[in-house]
Each structure stands twice: as structure tokens, then as C-alpha cells.
Ligand SMILES: Nc1ncnc2c1ncn2[C@@H]1O[C@H](COP(=O)(O)OP(=O)(O)OP(=O)(O)O)[C@@H](O)[C@H]1O
């Protein structure tokens with residue numbers, strides 16, 4: 069008897085590799101097929117993977133595939149993407165596959181909705197009036213849902229059931245409707261201005277070419293980048309292909325969705341963590357069947373099974389939110405470029421403040437570059453000024469300086485809106501004992517507890533620990549001695565209430581605007597001028613378009629510069645420029661005031677002069693000689709354990725086994741800035757190499773030289789963005 073064929077099956081589990089299985093008689097499978105296989109005593113879903121099974125494996129060790137699922141097979145381009153991400157991030161391929169099979173119920177046969185169809189021609193004489201009305205609705209062969217029949221005939225559900233019992237109707241599955249209406253590429257949208265049209269033409273051509281290409285779309289805030297890349301989406305639709313748009317904060321993108329509907333007539337499919345499991349299932353399936361034509365989502369949307377992806381747009385490409393820091397650690401912007409290459413699709417990276425990585429790729433010609441130099445509709449860029457807090461100190465215990473207070477009052481007097489920006493939730497970032505100097509710290513993390521006065525809690529923003537503010541100092545027992553240090557948005561709100569008791573205020577932070585509905589309502593209220601003063605964190609910085617907002621006051625412009633990691637200056641300028649860009653987007657001129665203790669800092673200078681290009685050139689000149697990214701490569705190892713000594717020991721072992729050589733350097737081990745996080749002690753090592761050296765083989769060999777005990781976890785972060 070001939071041996072049955074063997075195939076490799078990748079399981080969505082953190083295993084080192086695919087497993088071999090035997091294909092039973094009567095079944096034929098090809099790579100990409102979704103199958104059910106035995107694993108221990110269980111059955112697991114898996115995907116028939118590429119490559120040959122091991123012929124040396126003895127027959128008795130092999131088990132049979134249970135069966136193939138009636139689900140769309142995984143495309144070759146997605147399988148290659150899974151492999152690529154796994155090898156780049158040093159993750160088990162099954163852990164990456166898990167992200168691509170994120171809605172397992174979508175793989176099962178989809179339930180058919182029951183309906184009714186005519187069983188035999190009705191004999192009018194034997195029918196009541198209401199029964200006749202129901203039957204009159206059904207053409208021969210048509211299937212209609214019971215509830216719809218009853219409603220259309222104006223009868224109770226009992227009448228329909230009665231007709232079935234009497235043999236006039238028989239059950240039949242409803243034809244499956246489309247889950248998502250098709251966006252219409254030629255639906256009349258806003259007419260583009262001349263420069264927008266030229267930019268859109270370039271993007272459209274890159275999609276029409278049906279090959280891999282990356283284009284950077286930059287443009288000042290309010291120049292209409294969204295409307296311009298919509299034309300590329302339209303082109304993908306015309307070509308019959310799918311388009312994926314990644315947004316950093318999809319749950320807060322109400323205005324973006326409105327604009328999409330205005331341009332294409334219908335809403336796009338959505339993908340983010342807050343979808344119900346039913347919506348996930350329907351959406352996953354609609355993507356796999358090519359029914360969902362345009363999907364807008366968070367980074368995990370990259371792993372959806374698009375059969376024919378023509379375009380990926382990464383909006384706000386500089387955003388650090390695209391970096392996933394847990395599990396498979398990957399940067400969605402970078403992986404979007406890879407996904408596009410493997411799918412022979414066009415990729416558009418969009419930002420008013422692109423990352424140095426992307427800018428450098430545009431400069432070297434790897435990416436094409438399209439720029440919009442003007443705001444749409446003749447709006448001017450805002451005036452930006454730095455307010456020296458040493459010369460204009462706020463009153464004791466206050467945080468707004470007199471010139472900013474005046475500017476806000478003047479804005480209200482003109483009937484316009486003002487925004488106070490502070491990237492800090494809660495009331496105060498630290499609570500201190502006036503008597504002994506004790507600071508309230510999280511028991512699980514090396515961070516201060518943040519006071520949330522409205523909830524009367526001290527909270528850790530890392531692990532969620534929360535406690536009531538104590539009456540007496542936990543260290544020295546002094547009563548009423550604990551005082552808040554520094555401001556959060558709640559404290560700015562308190563000051564604003566004292567200054568402008570009549571102003572209508574809205575606080576926008578992730579805890580006050582928890583989801584899409586709240587964000588949409590906030591946007592509506594602001595646009596309808598039901599709000600005078602906005603106070604908010606970074607969730608207010610991007611994308612929003614509020615026609616009557618003319619003043620932006622940055623309460624603490626120096627905030628992001630502390631700590632001084634590699635990208636602190638770059639990130640600060642990006643964030644503050646984005647916030648500044650919310651001012652004066654229509655007819656009235658906007659102005660921006662940056663409260664700072666160091667207005668001479670290059671970041672403040674660049675924001676004031678508007679010369680971001682100059683700033684990025686200087687930044688690049690600083691990073692180049694030391695081979696810092698993007699002119700060199702970095703990978704971090706984060707060693708963590710609940711036992712401090714175990715973490716130290718493994719970190720030391722890794723340090724001793726570190727690779728070295730020309731153009732290779734290892735920094736550390738050193739305690740991480742967050743040396744304790746969620747009860748785990750953390751140590752970091754950083755591998756830095758020249759750009760022409762691949763870090764993955766070095767990392768693999770390095771890790772293989774060290775035995776890591778069970779109590780210790782070593783997380784690999786290739787191209788780290790955060791250094792905490
Ligand atoms: N051609 C156009 N016709 C009508 N309205 C337009 C046009 N172009 C842009 N707009 C409008 O101008 C505003 C700014 O556009 P958009 O938000 O796309 O700019 P942006 O470049 O993405 O800005 P930011 O970087 O600040 O988010 C939006 O309200 C948009 O609908």
C-alpha cells in the first residue's frame with residue numbers, strides 16, 4: 069500500500085514550527101487550506117503550510133488530518149507575511165498565525181438565517197384574510213424571514229407560524245445578504261483643489277500600476293491629506309481590489325468616518341479591539357470573501373485575510389501607537405510596507421510630521437514623496453509663540469501664565485473656541501507628604517500614583533492599581549500632609565473653572581471620552597459651538613477639524629523632553645505640531661502659545677519658526693555618526709521575572725554571552741527605567757549594529773547561548789520605539 073501523503077500544518081499556538089500530519093484517503097489539501105487536526109487529546113484548527121513534511125519521520129508518529137473546513141483558504145501572500153513577521157520579530161510563526169486567525173468562529177460554517185417559502189399554491193377559499201395577505205407577499209421561489217413577512221402583512225408572528233403548520237409554508241434558508249455595501253468610487257465627493265488633484269493623481273497612478281510601491285504623502289496640518297488619499301482608495305475600488313486604511317486611534321475617528329461616508333456614500337468595514345465577536349466574525353469572513361472592499365482598522369487589521377489587496381494607507385505614520393509592545397512585538401507601519409510588497413500592492417504613508425525613518429527612506433529614493441504645501445481653502449497656518457515661564461510665571465499653585473490667560477479670554481470675547489493641551493490624565497501626577505517627603509508609589513510598578521480627584525482615587529497608569537488617598541501619610545503618619553504635585557487635565561480644569569466660570573468646558577482624555585459614541589458626541593458639540601474651552605490630552609491632538617477653534621495653549625511644552633530617550637525630541641515636536649495644527653483651520657487665523665521653561669530649546673525654536681524640515685535635518689545629522697536609527701539598527705532584550713535575583717542572573721548571563729564584532733555593540737544590562745512593572749523586575753540590554761548588519765541572526769545565536777530559567781521571560785523587541 070502506498071504511504072499517504074504528508075503535509076505541514078501550522079497551528080495558531082506558540083510552537084517552534086509547523087507539525088507534520090498525514091492526509092487521509094479521500095481528502096486532498098493544498099497550502100492555505102484551513103484544517104482540523106488532532107493535537108494531544110484535543111482537536112485544533114490549523115493551516116496547511118508551505119514546504120515539505122519530514123520524510124524521515126516514522127509513520128507511527130504521524131496522525132491524520134481530521135478534515136478540511138469550508139472556509140476561504142489563506143492566500144500565499146498572507147502565509148508569506150506570517151512567516152516574514154515571525155522571522156523578523158523572532159516570534160514563533162504560530163503566534164503570528166494566531167493574529168491572522170483572530171476570529172476562529174469565522175472559519176466554521178456560517179449559520180444560515182431561516183426564512184419561509186411557498187409550499188403549495190394557496191387555495192383562496194380556505195384562507196382567512198390575514199393569511200391571504202401573508203401569502204400574497206411571496207412570489208414562487210422567494211424566501212422571506214418570518215418577522216419581515218408578519219410586519220409587511222401587518223399580522224402577528226402567530227399567523228405565519230399557523231400557515232407553516234397548515235402546510236402552506238415551508239422553511240428555507242434566507243439568501244445571504246451582503247454584510248457591507250460597496251463604497252462607490254465615483255460617488256460625488258468634494259472637488260479637489262489644484263495641488264490636491266496633482267497629488268491625488270500621483271497616488272492614483274501608483275495604485276493603477278498594480279505593483280508594489282511606497283509613497284510618502286506629507287502636507288501641512290489641514291491641507292486635505294485625507295481627501296487626497298481617498299482618491300487612491302477609489303482607484304483600488306475601480307480596479308476591483310481591496311483597500312486597507314490603518315488609523316492609530318480608530319475608536320476616536322468619528323470625523324474620519326463622516327468624511328469617508330461623504331466621499332464614498334457608505335461606511336467602511338471596521339476592525340478594532342472593541343468589536344463584538346459577532347461583528348468580528350462577519351467582518352473577518354467578508355474580508356476573506358472579498359466582500360468588504362475597504363476596511364479601516366487598528367494595527368491588527370494587517371493580519372486580516374484580504375484575497376486581493378491593492379492598497380494599504382497608514383495614516384499618521386509617525387504614531388507610536390502603531391507599535392505593538394506585547395506578545396508579537398511589531399511595528400504596524402513597517403509591517404504594512406512588507407504586507408504591501410508581498411501582495412504587490414501600493415502603500416501610502418501619511419503624516420504632517422513624518423518619522424525620521426520614513427523621511428530618510430523618501431530622501432534615499434526608496435519611497436516616492438508627494439507634498440501638500442498649503443492648508444485647504446486658503447486657511448493660514450497658525451502663529452506659534454513660546455511663552456517663557458521664567459518671565460511669565462503662573463500664580464502660586466496655578467499652571468496658566470498671565471499671557472495665556474489673557475489670550476484665552478480674548479478668544480472667548482471674539483466668540484471663538486480655545487483649547488488647553490496637557491498630555492496628562494487625572495488631577496496630579498504625584499502626591500507628596502509635606503512633612504517627610506514621602507511620595508505615593510505603586511506597589512507593583514516603579515511609578516508614582518496619579519491622583520484622579522473626581523473618582524477620589526490614586527491610580528497607577530501602568531498596572532491599573534488604585535487606592536483611596538490616605539488621610540495620613542503612610543510613612544510618617546502626619547495628618548492632612550499629602551499634597552498634589554504638578555498638573556493633570558483635571559487640575560487645569562479646576563483652574564479654568566475659577567478663571568472663566570461661565571465658559572462651557574469639555575475635557576477630552578481617554579477616561580472622559582471612552583469610546584466611539586462619546587468621541588462622536590464630543591465632535592458634534594464642539595462643531596455646533598456648544599463648547600468654549602477644550603481641555604485635553606493627546607487624544608485631541610490628531611486629525612480633528614474644528615472650524616471655530618482658534619487658540620491652542622500648550623500647558624507644559626517641555627513635558628515630553630524629559631527622560632531623553634532617542635526619539636524624545638522627535639516625538640515632542642510631532643505631537644506639539646499636530647496639536648498646534650488644530651488651531652485656525654478655517655477662516656479665522658489661529659494662534660498657539662507654548663508654555664516652556666526652555667524656549668531656546670531647538671524643539672521650541674522649530675515649532676515657532678515652523679521649520680520642521682530643518683529640525684529633522686539636524687536630528688538626522690545627530691543620529692548618523694553614532695549609527696542610531698534610522699542609520700543603524702537596534703534591538704532590545706527585556707529580561708523580567710517576579711524574582712529580582714533571577715532577572716539579574718539571566719541579564720548578567722546575557723551580558724556575558726553578548727555578540728561583539730565590527731559594527732556590533734551591546735549596551736547593558738541595566739535596570740529598565742520601569743524597573744518594576746506589574747510586579748515583575750525588569751532589566752534591559754540593547755543591541756546596536758550598523759545598518760548593513762541584520763540583527764536577527766545575531767539575536768538568535770545570542771539567545772541560544774543562554775539558558776533562561778522558567779521563572780524568567782526574555783522579550784525581544786526589534787526596532788524598539790519605547791525604552792521603558
Ligand atoms: N477639496 C476639498 N473640498 C472640501 N473640503 C476639503 C477639501 N480638502 C480638504 N477639505 C476639508 O478640509 C479639512 C482638512 O482636511 P484633512 O483633515 O484631510 O487635512 P489633513 O491634511 O489630514 O490635516 P491633519 O494633518 O491636520 O489631520 C477637512 O475638514 C476636509 O474635509
Ligand SMILES: [Zn+2]
Nearest residue numbers: 510513528531
Ligand atoms: Zn502599577
